[in-house]
Amino acid sequence: MQAAGYPAMTAAAPAPWRSFDLKWIVIGVCVVFTVYIAVIPLAFLLWQSFFTPHTAAKAARFTLNNYAQAYGSTETLRLFWNSVQFSTGTAILAFVLGTGLAWMNERTNTPFKALFFALSIIPLIIPGILFTVAWILLGSPKIGIINLALQHWFGLEQPLFNVYSLWGMIWVDGLHYSPMAFLLMTAAFRAMDPSLEESATMSGANIFQVAWRVTLKLTWPAILATLLILFVRAIESFEVPALLGLPVGIHVFTSSIYQAVHRYPSQIGLASAYAMTLLAITTIGVYFVSRLSSAGNRYATMTGKGFRPRPIDLGPWRWVAAAIFIVYFLLIVVLPFLVLLWSSFQKFYSVPSWQALQNLTLDPYRFIFTYPNLSRSVWNTLVLSLGSATVIMLVTSVICWIVVKTKLPGRWLLDNIASLPMVFPGLVLGLSIMIFYLNVDVGIYGTIWIMFIAYVTRFMPYGLRYNTASMLQIHKELEESAAMSGASWGTTFRRVILPLLKPGLLAGWIYVMIVSVRELSSSILLYSPGTEVLSITIWELWENGQYVELSALGVLFILALFFLVMLAQWLGKKFGIKE
Amino acid sequence: MLKVQGLFTEYPNERGQVVKAAQDVSFEVPEGKLFTLLGPSGCGKTTTLRSIAGLERPRAGEISVGDRVVYSSSRNIFVAPNRRGFGMVFQSYAIWPHMNVFQNAAFPLEVGQRRLSRKEIRDKVMRVLTAVQLESFADREATKLSGGQQQRLALARALVMEPELLLLDEPLSNLDAKLRELMRFELKRLQRELRITTVYVTHDQSEALALSHSIAVMSEGHIQQIGTPREIYERPRTQFVADFVGTTNFVDGTVLGPGAAPGHFRIRTEFGDVEVLSDDSLRSNDRVVLSVRPEDVELAETRPDGDNVWEARVDQKVFLGEFVDFQVKLASRILLSRCHPSLRTPVGDALYVKLHPEKCIALKAA
Numbered sequence: 001m002q003a004a005g006y007p008a009m010t011a012a013a014p015a016p017w018r019s020f021d022l023k024w025i026v027i028g029v030c031v032v033f034t035v036y037i038a039v040i041p042l043a044f045l046l047w048q049s050f051f052t053p054h055t056a057a058k059a060a061r062f063t064l065n066n067y068a069q070a071y072g073s074t075e076t077l078r079l080f081w082n083s084v085q086f087s088t089g090t091a092i093l094a095f096v097l098g099t100g101l102a103w104m105n106e107r108t109n110t111p112f113k114a115l116f117f118a119l120s121i122i123p124l125i126i127p128g129i130l131f132t133v134a135w136i137l138l139g140s141p142k143i144g145i146i147n148l149a150l151q152h153w154f155g156l157e158q159p160l161f162n163v164y165s166l167w168g169m170i171w172v173d174g175l176h177y178s179p180m181a182f183l184l185m186t187a188a189f190r191a192m193d194p195s196l197e198e199s200a201t202m203s204g205a206n207i208f209q210v211a212w213r214v215t216l217k218l219t220w221p222a223i224l225a226t227l228l229i230l231f232v233r234a235i236e237s238f239e240v241p242a243l244l245g246l247p248v249g250i251h252v253f254t255s256s257i258y259q260a261v262h263r264y265p266s267q268i269g270l271a272s273a274y275a276m277t278l279l280a281i282t283t284i285g286v287y288f289v290s291r292l293s294s295a296g297n298r299y300a301t302m303t304g305k306g307f308r309p310r311p312i313d314l315g316p317w318r319w320v321a322a323a324i325f326i327v328y329f330l331l332i333v334v335l336p337f338l339v340l341l342w343s344s345f346q347k348f349y350s351v352p353s354w355q356a357l358q359n360l361t362l363d364p365y366r367f368i369f370t371y372p373n374l375s376r377s378v379w380n381t382l383v384l385s386l387g388s389a390t391v392i393m394l395v396t397s398v399i400c401w402i403v404v405k406t407k408l409p410g411r412w413l414l415d416n417i418a419s420l421p422m423v424f425p426g427l428v429l430g431l432s433i434m435i436f437y438l439n440v441d442v443g444i445y446g447t448i449w450i451m452f453i454a455y456v457t458r459f460m461p462y463g464l465r466y467n468t469a470s471m472l473q474i475h476k477e478l479e480e481s482a483a484m485s486g487a488s489w490g491t492t493f494r495r496v497i498l499p500l501l502k503p504g505l506l507a508g509w510i511y512v513m514i515v516s517v518r519e520l521s522s523s524i525l526l527y528s529p530g531t532e533v534l535s536i537t538i539w540e541l542w543e544n545g546q547y548v549e550l551s552a553l554g555v556l557f558i559l560a561l562f563f564l565v566m567l568a569q570w571l572g573k574k575f576g577i578k579e
Numbered sequence: 580m581l582k583v584q585g586l587f588t589e590y591p592n593e594r595g596q597v598v599k600a601a602q603d604v605s606f607e608v609p610e611g612k613l614f615t616l617l618g619p620s621g622c623g624k625t626t627t628l629r630s631i632a633g634l635e636r637p638r639a640g641e642i643s644v645g646d647r648v649v650y651s652s653s654r655n656i657f658v659a660p661n662r663r664g665f666g667m668v669f670q671s672y673a674i675w676p677h678m679n680v681f682q683n684a685a686f687p688l689e690v691g692q693r694r695l696s697r698k699e700i701r702d703k704v705m706r707v708l709t710a711v712q713l714e715s716f717a718d719r720e721a722t723k724l725s726g727g728q729q730q731r732l733a734l735a736r737a738l739v740m741e742p743e744l745l746l747l748d749e750p751l752s753n754l755d756a757k758l759r760e761l762m763r764f765e766l767k768r769l770q771r772e773l774r775i776t777t778v779y780v781t782h783d784q785s786e787a788l789a790l791s792h793s794i795a796v797m798s799e800g801h802i803q804q805i806g807t808p809r810e811i812y813e814r815p816r817t818q819f820v821a822d823f824v825g826t827t828n829f830v831d832g833t834v835l836g837p838g839a840a841p842g843h844f845r846i847r848t849e850f851g852d853v854e855v856l857s858d859d860s861l862r863s864n865d866r867v868v869l870s871v872r873p874e875d876v877e878l879a880e881t882r883p884d885g886d887n888v889w890e891a892r893v894d895q896k897v898f899l900g901e902f903v904d905f906q907v908k909l910a911s912r913i914l915l916s917r918c919h920p921s922l923r924t925p926v927g928d929a930l931y932v933k934l935h936p937e938k939c940i941a942l943k944a945a
Contacts, residue, residue, distance in 0.1 A: 193671055193673060195669040195670070195671050195673040196673045198632075198634050198660075198667075198669065198673065199667065199669055199673035199675075199733075199736070200675075200686065200690070201634070201660045201661045202632060202634075202660055202661070202663075202665060202666070202667040202737075202746075203661075203686050203687035203690060203691075203736065203740070204661045204662070204664065204687055204690050204691045204692065204740065205661055205686075205690040206659075206661055206690075209690045213686075213690070217675075217677045218676070218677055220677075
């Protein structure tokens with residue numbers, strides 16, 4: 001019909017039901033896939049937590065033993081208390097740092113503002129495990145460079161700072177999440193009409209009255225949401241508790257789940273019981289975050305011409321602000337990277353000194369490049385990240401078309417189901433997928449496919465978010481006019497919707513790729529020899545005590561991620577994506 | 580009362596280029612008068628207003644209110660905006676959504692320099708809310724107000740501290756057309772009753788003509804002309820002003836020499852010689868542009884008496900109810916004329932055009 005060049009009226013009859021057919025097949029496949037991927041593992045996790053392990057000799061039996069064991073001991077109370085302390089501390093530290101920096105950047109005339117840009121990419125280029133390792137090299141009581149330097153300068157006997165403690169964990173994780181707080185609070189400040197503050201100034205209020213009575217009160221929903229998000233992220237975080245907490249016996253939920261699985265014989269039931277608790281906490285957290293952000297929309301009054309606010313003149317204090325920022329920048333990027341760089345040129349790890357300087361060597365890099373696991377893990381990482389990014393972006397584009405553009409009953413449910421993985425901590429997701437494919441043998445357990453499924457599940461909500469943002473901007477009439485021109489649903493989707501979504505698709509695709517490249521906490525429960533990814537290789541090097549080799553790999557990894565993020569930024573600019 | 584002298588304000592935009600927003604802006608507003616800055620978007624009117632408010636720091640110039648200098652580049656004075664004590668209404672109204680109507684209006688009194696008792700605050704706020712007819716809404720959440728009510732609340736908040744100077748930044752532009760006309764009267768009544776010195780920024784010429792004691796028309800950072808609404812409309816000094824305020828016909832011409840009365844000139848145009856008025860001292864052979872408003876292009880089916888009369892042909896006409904717009908052709912020139920609907924000459928027929936010399940303004944060609 002189209003080949004003839006005439007959308008002839010008489011020939012219109014067969015087209016609708018045929019396009020109708022394709023439409024429902026595509027929609028059906030995507031919906032089934034989403035539901036399968038998001039709901040099944042959760043159900044099995046729940047099931048497993050009430051059953052004994054299924055073995056060859058014994059079938060699984062119903063039991064409350066796992067919960068009894070998990071909640072019967074005072075150990076669990078300690079665990080809960082540790083987790084809450086750790087997460088609260090991390091959230092507060094990250095929030096205070098991030099908000100202060102966001103305020104300085106958005107509302108004052110602090111010098112070196114260009115550096116603030118780096119804050120938006122640091123969390124992407126320095127994976128948690130490398131950041132933690134770097135801070136061990138900086139802050140451990142025996143070999144930590146900062147400790148040794150301070151001891152040397154002030155002639156102290158005792159190290160000042162012990163990173164292997166609850167406070168150390170809070171410090172490292174809080175620093176690591178502070179750029180995220182910076183981004184969230186920057187968005188909150190920007191969402192506010194600056195004339196709300198200016199009108200307070202014109203009413204005679206001074207800086208503090210404006211900040212307290214207007215800025216803070218108006219950003220209150222965003223502040224609470226940010227704190228909650230940070231709390232959820234902290235309670236989910238695995239690298240810091242595992243590397244800093246486990247050696248000194250400070251357990252939190254994530255590290256306990258990991259230990260329960262890795263004990264012999266592994267206690268999957270117990271791990272599931274812990275995981276259910278963790279999941280309950282994160283679910284409640286995410287629920288309140290979504291409630292808060294809809295409450296915040298009432299306040300986000302972006303009207304008027306959005307005149308850029310006059311930055312507050314800090315006077316001589318701006319140099320203090322700049323100093324604070326530079327110290328922060330040192331702590332979060334420069335020192336961690338330099339310490340890894342230093343260590344990567346050593347034969348055996350040693351503290352910087354004249355003598356060590358003369359023993360610089362490229363051995364760690366030689367080792368890394370000849371390491372048999374390396375090329376395999378690079379390959380696995382690439383395949384997994386490219387594959388999951390592509391699948392996620394395509395599937396979620398259909399999902400969000402259904403949610404945004406159609407009036408199908410139950411579409412809100414679909415939206416929620418696709419966003420469901422957001423509440424899964426990586427470790428819990430890994431655990432539930434592991435349990436499911438252990439019990440339902442479809443031959444993917446122990447292959448790279450199980451990790452692929454984990455990645456797709458875990459990062460689907462990100463893809464959905466990117467697609468929804470751009471889908472909302474596509475006016476319904478663009479589709480309708482394609483239909484009026486005689487295009488079928490498939491053609492419309494391929495020729496109109498997807499090209500219009502392209503900037504969002506591309507941005508989301510790269511973002512998902514970057515986060516999958518760094519994925520550790522799900523992979524750690526799912527990998528087997530032969531399916532290691534890069535972050536797992538780093539983890540193994542750490543377990544083996546190969547610190548200098550780890551550093552060499554870490555430096556290369558950070559450089560590669562940096563390159564990838566720059567590419568993403570460049571593409572974003574080229575296609576006019578604003579994040 | 581308000582005196583702005585030699586004001587220059589510049590700021591960098593997102594790409595770091597310098598935007599020359601206000602260039603050598605000077606004007607004075609007498610006590611109790613409403614002064615309007617009128618111009619298209621990007622002409623520097625809002626920046627000028629924000630410089631008076633203190634929200635923008637000018638590069639050079641001087642701003643004083645009464646005997647109080649609030650900004651002077653030569654004496655290095657810059658009074659912070661919260662110490663200037665001016666009331667300001669923003670385009671978006673900037674009503675704080677976390678406070679109710681009363682709290683919004685009471686805020687300036689609570690944060691002000693002068694400590695007031697609760698009762699004093701209550702009295703003042705209720706008085707000002709009554710003035711804008713919001714007294715019955717005092718306990719309502721601010722977000723539950725309609726557009727017009729929010730606008731009045733913003734005005735009340737600006738007036739509650741009895742400011743020396745009221746600054747209004749396009750206060751009516753977010754309202755729908757009917758409401759805008761209503762609020763125009765309200766605003767005028769309130770300003771005239773309170774006799775508060777006001778600077779008003781707008782891009783809407785009819786608003787400016789309706790409200791102001793005097794108007795400054797701005798373009799590209801410069802003030803083009805300052806005058807009363809009538810002066811601006813009837814005696815524009817530049818092509819920009821004639822074009823921006825109201826609708827006009829432009830006709831190119833060359834000066835032949837002085838006309839019959841002082842200030843009058845004869846100019847040659849493509850449809851004939853015209854007797855015109857000009858404030859410039861024109862000499863023979865100067866190139867000029869003649870500006871004549873459509874309502875001043877008189878049409879008649881019988882030849883009228885006097886000068887400046889030509890025969891023309893009806894090219895098109897549009898019936899608009901209260902009046903009819905005619906496009907008439909004089910030689911190769913099309914003039915727009917706004918006539919009473921009783922004139923029913925059909926398209927293609929001939930009629931006569933008369934232009935009063937006082938209504939034909941000759942402007943020096945750019």
